[in-house]
Amino acid sequence: MSSNGADAAEAALIAAAERGDVAAIEEALGSGVAVDARDARRRTALLAAVQANHLDAARRLMEAGADVNAKDDINDSPYLLAGARGYLDILRLTLAHGADLASTNRYGGTALIPAAERGHVETVQVLIDAGVDVDHVNNLGWTALLEAIILGDGGPRHVAIVELLTNAGADVNLADREGVSPLQHAERDGYTEIVRLLRAVGAR
Known part of the structure; x- marks a missing residue:
């Protein structure tokens, strides 16, 4: 040819x-x-x-x-x-x-981080089950948990994702680069259900 x-x-x-x-x-x-x-x-x-x-x-x-x-x-x-x-x-x-599973996108994030941010509940579960690192930090200084809160809408899908991540052992006190924790972000945005979930697992 x-x-x-x-x-x-x-x-x-x-x-x-x-x-x-x-x-x-x-x-x-x-x-x-x-x-x-x-x-x-x-x-x-x-x-x-x-x-x-x-x-x-x-x-x-x-x-x-x-x-x-x-x-x-x-x-x-x-x-x-x-x-x-x-x-x-x-x-x-x-x-x-x-x-x-360790490969990263242009933002330095694993597949789990955008899935969490966009509210893809089943996808998050599949990636957690596959063994993707739940505490991976991307180039913005955010984990999947932080993205689900900061860029999510606080609705049922993001609540479910926060619960999946915490159940999978995500570090609920891993703060962003400014030192703001997932709980503080959720409180600031008025996401009462996420606040309740995080407090229940020892978030500060």
């Missing part, structure tokens, strides 16, 4: 993944295209499939050996993105295909 032909075939694979076209993915892989070929933004076909939440396409690519930890030019990987967006079925597949 000429280099131009190879480039075209790689582009076709990534475009097929973006459309969720499993037959076209099969065809591209059958022609010998590298499963982890990248586009101009350093996206692999698998990342393109995850961005569009195409489960069957993502599954086929993982079965073909696609790297669930391959990062694009903004440090998203299939695993990290599935966690951040709460794409549960794809996330479970990435975990079964060697997701690096």
Whole structure:
């Protein structure tokens, strides 16, 4: 295959993944295209499939050996993105295909931190069960617990996430860079249910 032909075939694979076209993915892989070929933004076909939440396409690519930890030019990987967006079925597949639980996004956060912030309750549970570090601190100086409080809305989903994190042994007194604790943030925002939960487990 000429280099131009190879480039075209790689582009076709990534475009097929973006459309969720499993037959076209099969065809591209059958022609010998590298499963982890990248586009101009350093996206692999698998990342393109995850961005569009195409489960069957993502599954086929993982079965073909696609790297669930391959990062694009903004440090998203299939695993990290599935966690951040709460794409549960794809996330479970990435975990079964060697997701690096310690890998971090462009903010220096694990998959658990954006999942907690965005209120993806089941995703948080799956990531905790997988063994992601509940006390990892990102580049902003925030843990998953702090993000769930500071960037959450104090509603039922974020309450549930705070409970999951505390049950998983998250350090409830791990403060932000200004020394403000999760409890102080929750009190300041008037999140009474989260305040109650945190106090019950010894938060100060």
